[in-house]
Amino acid sequence: xxxxxxxxxxxxxxxxxxxxxxxxxxxxxxxxxxxxxxxxxxxxxxxxxxxxxxxxxxxxxxxxxxxxxxxxxxxxxxxxxxxxxxxxxxxxxxxxxxxxxxxxxxxxxxxxxxxxxxxxxxxxxxxxxxxxxxxxxxxxxxxxxxxxxxxxxxxxxxxxxxxxxxxxxxxxxxxxxxxxxxxxxxxxxxxxxxxxxxxxxxxxxxxxxxxxxxxxxxxxxxxxxxxxxxxxxxxxxxxxxxxxxxxxxxxxxxxxxxxxxxxxxxxxxxxxxxxxxxxxxxxxxxxxxxxxxxxxxxxxxxxxxxxxxxxxxxxxxxxxxxxxxxxxxxxxxxxxxxxxxxxxxxxxxxxxxxxxxxxxxxxxxxxxxxxxxxxxxxxxxxxxxxxxxxxxxxxxxxxxxxxxxxxxxxxxxxxxxxxxxxxxxxxxxxxxxxxxxxxxxxxxxxxxxxxxxxxxxxxxxxxxxxxxxxxx
Amino acid sequence: xxxxxxxxxxxxxxxxxxxxxxxxxxxxxxxxxxxxxxxxxxxxxxxxxxxxxxxxxxxxxxxxxxxxxxxxxxxxxxxxxxxxxxxxxxxxxxxxxxxxxxxxxxxxxxxxxxxxxxxxxxxxxxxxxxxxxxxxxxxxxxxxxxxxxxxxxxxxxxxxxxxxxxxxxxxxxxxxxxxxxxxxxxxxxxxxxxxxxxxxxxxxxxxxxxxxxxxxxxxxxxxxxxxxxxxxxxxxxxxxxxxxxxxxxxxxxxxxxxxxxxxxxxxxxxxxxxxxxxxxxxxxxxxxxxxxxxxxxxxxxxxxxxxxxxxxxxxxxxxxxxxxxxxxxxxxxxxxxxxxxxxxxxxxxxxxxxxxxxxxxxxxxxxxxxxxxxxxxxxxxxxxxxxxxxxxxxxxxxxxxxxxxxxxxxxxxxxxxxxxxxxxxxxxxxxxxxxxxxxxxxxxxxxxxxxxxxxx
Numbered sequence: 001x002x003x004x005x006x007x008x009x010x011x012x013x014x015x016x017x018x019x020x021x022x023x024x025x026x027x028x029x030x031x032x033x034x035x036x037x038x039x040x041x042x043x044x045x046x047x048x049x050x051x052x053x054x055x056x057x058x059x060x061x062x063x064x065x066x067x068x069x070x071x072x073x074x075x076x077x078x079x080x081x082x083x084x085x086x087x088x089x090x091x092x093x094x095x096x097x098x099x100x101x102x103x104x105x106x107x108x109x110x111x112x113x114x115x116x117x118x119x120x121x122x123x124x125x126x127x128x129x130x131x132x133x134x135x136x137x138x139x140x141x142x143x144x145x146x147x148x149x150x151x152x153x154x155x156x157x158x159x160x161x162x163x164x165x166x167x168x169x170x171x172x173x174x175x176x177x178x179x180x181x182x183x184x185x186x187x188x189x190x191x192x193x194x195x196x197x198x199x200x201x202x203x204x205x206x207x208x209x210x211x212x213x214x215x216x217x218x219x220x221x222x223x224x225x226x227x228x229x230x231x232x233x234x235x236x237x238x239x240x241x242x243x244x245x246x247x248x249x250x251x252x253x254x255x256x257x258x259x260x261x262x263x264x265x266x267x268x269x270x271x272x273x274x275x276x277x278x279x280x281x282x283x284x285x286x287x288x289x290x291x292x293x294x295x296x297x298x299x300x301x302x303x304x305x306x307x308x309x310x311x312x313x314x315x316x317x318x319x320x321x322x323x324x325x326x327x328x329x330x331x332x333x334x335x336x337x338x339x340x341x342x343x344x345x346x347x348x349x350x351x352x353x354x355x356x357x358x359x360x361x362x363x364x365x366x367x368x369x370x371x372x373x374x375x376x377x378x379x380x381x382x383x384x385x386x387x388x389x390x391x392x393x394x395x396x397x398x399x400x401x402x403x404x405x406x407x408x409x410x411x412x413x414x415x416x417x418x419x420x421x422x423x424x425x426x427x428x429x430x431x432x433x434x435x436x437x438x439x440x441x442x443x444x445x446x447x448x449x450x451x452x453x454x455x456x457x458x459x460x461x462x463x464x465x466x467x468x469x470x471x472x
Numbered sequence: 473x474x475x476x477x478x479x480x481x482x483x484x485x486x487x488x489x490x491x492x493x494x495x496x497x498x499x500x501x502x503x504x505x506x507x508x509x510x511x512x513x514x515x516x517x518x519x520x521x522x523x524x525x526x527x528x529x530x531x532x533x534x535x536x537x538x539x540x541x542x543x544x545x546x547x548x549x550x551x552x553x554x555x556x557x558x559x560x561x562x563x564x565x566x567x568x569x570x571x572x573x574x575x576x577x578x579x580x581x582x583x584x585x586x587x588x589x590x591x592x593x594x595x596x597x598x599x600x601x602x603x604x605x606x607x608x609x610x611x612x613x614x615x616x617x618x619x620x621x622x623x624x625x626x627x628x629x630x631x632x633x634x635x636x637x638x639x640x641x642x643x644x645x646x647x648x649x650x651x652x653x654x655x656x657x658x659x660x661x662x663x664x665x666x667x668x669x670x671x672x673x674x675x676x677x678x679x680x681x682x683x684x685x686x687x688x689x690x691x692x693x694x695x696x697x698x699x700x701x702x703x704x705x706x707x708x709x710x711x712x713x714x715x716x717x718x719x720x721x722x723x724x725x726x727x728x729x730x731x732x733x734x735x736x737x738x739x740x741x742x743x744x745x746x747x748x749x750x751x752x753x754x755x756x757x758x759x760x761x762x763x764x765x766x767x768x769x770x771x772x773x774x775x776x777x778x779x780x781x782x783x784x785x786x787x788x789x790x791x792x793x794x795x796x797x798x799x800x801x802x803x804x805x806x807x808x809x810x811x812x813x814x815x816x817x818x819x820x821x822x823x824x825x826x827x828x829x830x831x832x833x834x835x836x837x838x839x840x841x842x843x844x845x846x847x848x849x850x851x852x853x854x855x856x857x858x859x860x861x862x863x864x865x866x867x868x869x870x871x872x873x874x875x876x877x878x879x880x881x882x883x884x885x886x887x888x889x890x891x892x893x894x895x896x897x898x899x900x901x902x903x904x905x906x907x908x909x910x911x912x913x914x915x916x917x918x919x920x921x922x923x924x925x926x927x928x
Contacts, residue, residue: 011895013808013869014507014548015862037805042504042797043544047586047607056563057491057516058543064499071498082495102801 023073029259031069031112038102039066045096045106050378051089054395060089062096062106069113084117091385091396092255093378094349107350114257140247140265142193142216192223193244200230200240207237208326211278213269213292213316215285216248217417225420225438229284229319232440235447236328245272249283249291251346255383259298266295267305270312281312284319284440286344286416287383290351292316318347319440320356320415324458333449334366335442337435340409341369342400342423343376344416357415357439359458364446370409374399379414381422393422401426404434411435413442473512473556477533481515481557484525489516489563500558503551504544504605506806506856507891511538511552516560520638520646520677523559527675528644530557530921537642538923539671541581541613544605546809547890549617549670553925559675561612567591568678574652576635577681581612588681598686600627603886604797612676618668620886622719622750625844627684629886631667636680639666641673642917652680665912670888671923673916687752690718691762692786694778695747695769696740700724702773703745704820707843709768710749715761719750720844721793724823726830727838731792734799739792743775745823747843748793750786796840803836804853808865810872813847814881825875826850833868835861847885873900889927897927 023033045062046052052061059068068086071077087110094107193214210233218226233240246269250262269292273281283289296313299305317325339361347353354376361367380386380396400423404412412423415438423436481490491497491514501510512535517523530537536556543550552558565582572595579588585599585606592599602621603609609619615637620629636650649662666673697703707720723731723746732739739746747769751761759781766777780786800807814822823839830837841848850872854865873883873896883893883900898906910928913920 011870011899012866013892013895015808015856015865034805038801040504040797040801040807041502041506041543042605043542043608044605045608046542046544047584056565057496058499058560059491059496061499067499067502068495077494077498080494082493086495101798103798 024075025073025116029112029115029257031073031109031116032105033073035103035105036066036070036073036109039063039070039104040102041067042101044099044101048095048099048377050091050093050095050380050396050399051392053399054392059086062090062100062104065090065110066104066106069109072113079117079120084121087113087117089389089392091345091378091380091382093345093382095345095376095378098349098352098376111254111257114255115259116257118257140261140268142219142244142247187221188223190223191219192226193219193242195223196227196230196242198242198244200234200242202234202237202239204235204237206239208239208279209277210238210240210322211273211276211281211315212240212242213246213249213273213281213283213285213288214242215283215288215417217421218285218288222417222420222438225441226284228438228440228444229282231444232319232323232447233282235444235451236323236326241276241278243272243276247272249285249288251287251291252383254291254294262291263298263302266292266298266309267302270295270299270305270308273312274308278315280317280322281315282317282319282322284415284438286318286347286351287418289316289318289321290346293351318351318353318356318415320347320360321351321353324356324359327454327457328360328363329447330452330455331364331443331446331449332452333446335364335446336366337411337442338368338370338409339411339413339442340372340404340407341375341439342372342379342404342412342414342419344414344419345376345378345382347415348376356459357413360443361413361439363455364442367442367446370407372407372409372412373403375403377403379419379422379426381416381418383418386422386425397422397426401430409434411437411442413437413439415439473535477529477535478513480529481513481526484529485515485517485522489518490514491516500540500543500560501552502543503540503548504546505548505551505890505892507548507551507553509551509553510555511558512555514558514560516563518563520640523561523640523675523677524644524646526557526559527640527642527921531643531919534919534921536924537675537921539612539616539675541610541616542584542605542608544609545613545617545890546811546887547617547670547884547892549888549890549923549926550613551891553891556921561675561677562610564612564677565610570595570597570683571652572597572683575683576652577683579611579679579681581610581615581676581679583611585609585611585614592683593686596686597683599633599681599683600624601630601633611679611681615667615676615679616669616671617888618886620847622721622842624847624886625720625842626716626718626752631664633682634663634667634679635682637663637666637676638678639674639676642919642921646677647674650680654682668888670890670927672913672927673922687754689755689758690750690752690783690786691758692780692789693747693749693751693762693765693769694780694789694792695749695766695774696743696776697745697747697769697772697774698743699773700744700823701820703747704843706747706769706772706774707819708816709772710765711844713764713768715751715764717749717761717765717844718752719748720842721748722746722819722823722840722843722848723748723793723796724827724839726827726836727796727840730799730803730836730838731795734802735792735795737792740776746792747774748789793840796838800838800851800853804855806854806856808852808854808869809887810850810852810869811847811884811887812850812872812876812881813845813885814876814879816844816846818879818881819843819846819848822848822875822879822881826872829868829871829875832871833864835864835868837868837872842885845885846881870896891926894925894927 250265299309380393386393540550561581564580569578603619
């Protein structure tokens with residue numbers, strides 16, 4: 001009996017075998033597996049990633065990070081010290097989230113991966129105590145934080161924590177200490193939190209009652225900037241309420257994947273602010289704004305707080321986002337400066353607030369806005385990245401400083417304390433005379449020269465109490 | 473791979489440019505498709521000499537070498553299917569020369585397409601090839617895949633701009649082909665042999681590219697056609713009227729539906745096609761061309777015609793076209809992006825057949841692409857975790873290829889064959905032409921180390 005002639009096989013596209021995965025740690029604070037799968041690997045994110053630009057290797061790209069997380073979730077990679085380090089190489093600047101065509105939230109996935117990595121870490125007793133010190137003992141308590149007073153100490157605490165975690169990091173200590181020294185700014189005499197009255201009335205007729213979320217670094221280091229924020233608000237029909245009991249927003253804890261601690265801080269801030277009857281909660285620190293807008297998401301499974309967190313986050317606005325949404329008085333004082341605007345990542349990418357600060361600066365007489373190439377690229381500050389990954393952060397800063405030099409600006413403006421510190425260090429290190437300012441300082445300066453007629457809102461879309469969090 | 477070979481590679485290149493950790497190998501196992509296969513080692517050379525030393529070692533040891541640019545290819549061409557060495561050229565990224573008298577740019581292979589465009593535009597010049605991946609893809613990858621883009625209709629694709637290449641061949645020999653001249657018939661046109669060779673013949677380490685003066689103005693027309701045939705006829709009428717658009721893009725009904733699900737922009741869901749037409753030139757020529765295009769569309773049955781004469785307006789009209797990719801990713805986790813190309817006369821029939829295939833296999837297959845040159849992208853949306861669906865996707869893909877070839881077309885217009893379409897190549901090529909390709913491959917790469925298992 002002869003066999004029938006063999007049919008040539010039908011041509012096939014190698015689609016794989018349709019395997020199904022039960023991903024590891026797909027729930028809780030771990031990375032969202034469905035969002036991981038949304039990556040189509042087009043590589044568009046490579047074009048905006050600062051660490052890919054400096055290193056030129058795929059493992060330093062957003063697409064690479066998502067692939068690592070996926071391989072780990074699918075059991076093709078194990079959590080090694082290497083893999084954990086790769087999760088910390090990300091700046092969490094989220095430029096990739098702005099450009100991703102399929103909505104992959106790489107920054108959030110990386111933070112989720114850090115949370116899992118930290119929960120699986122067996123820490124030595126000493127290292128654990130040190131790690132807990134800054135995040136759990138120091139930062140949640142403004143009085144303790146202020147008692148430490150010198151931000152160098154604060155930075156040492158924050159930096160030290162990372163250092164003791166990393167393997168062999170102690171060898172690197174002299175380098176990071178030098179970095180910290182380089183970042184040390186001029187300090188205000190007293191933290192603003194101690195100086196600012198709980199309620200500052202408006203200079204005119206009150207139209208808004210605004211809660212002020214005063215960031216830890218803002219009050220300790222950039223008191224002058226936050227004072228300017230209050231001045232701009234009160235010049236524009238806002239009564240400003242700054243509750244002394246407010247605590248750290250939780251951004252530093254988020255970067256370390258310590259989500260339970262963030263939730264604890266969030267609950268306390270919600271408790272503090274919800275009794276005040278404010279229309280909005282305004283932050284002049286981009287990182288605080290981004291973090292507090294996330295409270296709704298972080299507490300969505302907490303029956304006691306879900307609804308309250310949603311209400312809280314819906315009220316949060318970056319100061320520039322808030323100001324372009326209300327009728328503003330025209331600032332009259334001339335501020336003759338040539339200004340470059342650097343977008344903080346946590347404003348441009350995390351909060352999607354990109355043009356508002358420039359819209360405000362355009363109102364200032366005599367102020368000339370200069371073109372800054374790559375204005376939405378990270379400056380390398382990224383929380384404590386400039387201490388924990390100093391070499392790469394220096395390269396990222398150098399790229400920013402090159403663009404700044406080309407802009408020919410005499411002043412660089414940005415609304416985030418980390419960026420302010422980093423840019424100050426960049427300017428000082430190069431011996432430049434460039435002034436580094438928060439946008440509210442220039443606006444307040446102009447208002448000191450007088451306030452003219454009331455203008456229609458520059459962007460009426462941004463401020464609506466019922467609009468929900470822009471990051472939803 | 474044997475440890476001694478890794479050690480040898482480390483001696484040939486700086487240690488930090490020879491990657492072997494599981495994490496690093498994992499991220500060099502993919503490209504812009506869903507395919508994955510791990511390499512044994514990744515090398516990131518900085519010079520032609522380093523590339524040559526790697527290819528000499530690989531040839532001696534019979535180890536596969538897979539050249540890789542940005543890993544954004546859409547056919548699996550840079551996926552190391554048989555392991556071996558992934559040779560990433562992305563760190564060789566210097567623009568060596570932009571010469572506005574000779575009108576050439578000389579670049580290393582890792583230069584990003586968009587960086588080259590910016591560099592020549594700063595001097596008032598223009599490098600037309602514009603693959604959708606232009607922000608991330610490299611010139612080396614563009615040359616290897618023969619990448620094109622929407623502007624190809626008027627200005628041609630990568631192949632039309634490659635004047636000369638420096639190529640490292642298996643064994644490590646370095647060959648320079650072509651020159652800085654537009655006219656050059658001294659010997660075979662070897663540069664063109666490497667355009668679209670998908671890394672199967674050698675590694676490009678330098679490219680001399682033609683650049684042209686930058687047109688001063690640009691405009692856009694968006695036209696909505698209730699009937700697909702009318703859109704096809706409008707395209708022919710526009711070209712017949714003497715206007716060669718910079719770009720001529722079509723979206724079919726399913727593509728419009730997908731975008732509307734994502735944008736909620738109130739797009740018309742009852743129409744069969746939408747055309748997006750870009751024209752360029754000096755300012756009065758652009759005004760004139762916009763008039764011809766909009767009149768022609770109206771005469772040929774467009775229900776609605778919008779004209780954008782400035783960049784902001786133009787960007788607004790293009791937003792819908794640009795929203796296609798994101799919208800597809802949100803409807804299904806995977807997509808198989810096809811890249812068929814058919815003669816222009818067959819376009820309406822091809823669009824109809826794709827719609828019929830989608831119905832037959834119960835799949836969502838939006839179709840969009842460059843109707844002006846007949847290159848279209850039916851995207852089969854799917855969930856590869858569903859085995860039954862995978863079988864229907866296989867059948868639908870076969871049916872689309874059969875339809876394209878049956879209408880006198882080809883499997884791939886601009887993505888390449890790679891791994892994805894390798895099985896289908898024999899039915900799409902003349903047997904003697906395919907045999908000649910195999911002979912060339914065997915002559916240049918007798919030990920079959922260059923990207924083995926691809927294309928053929």
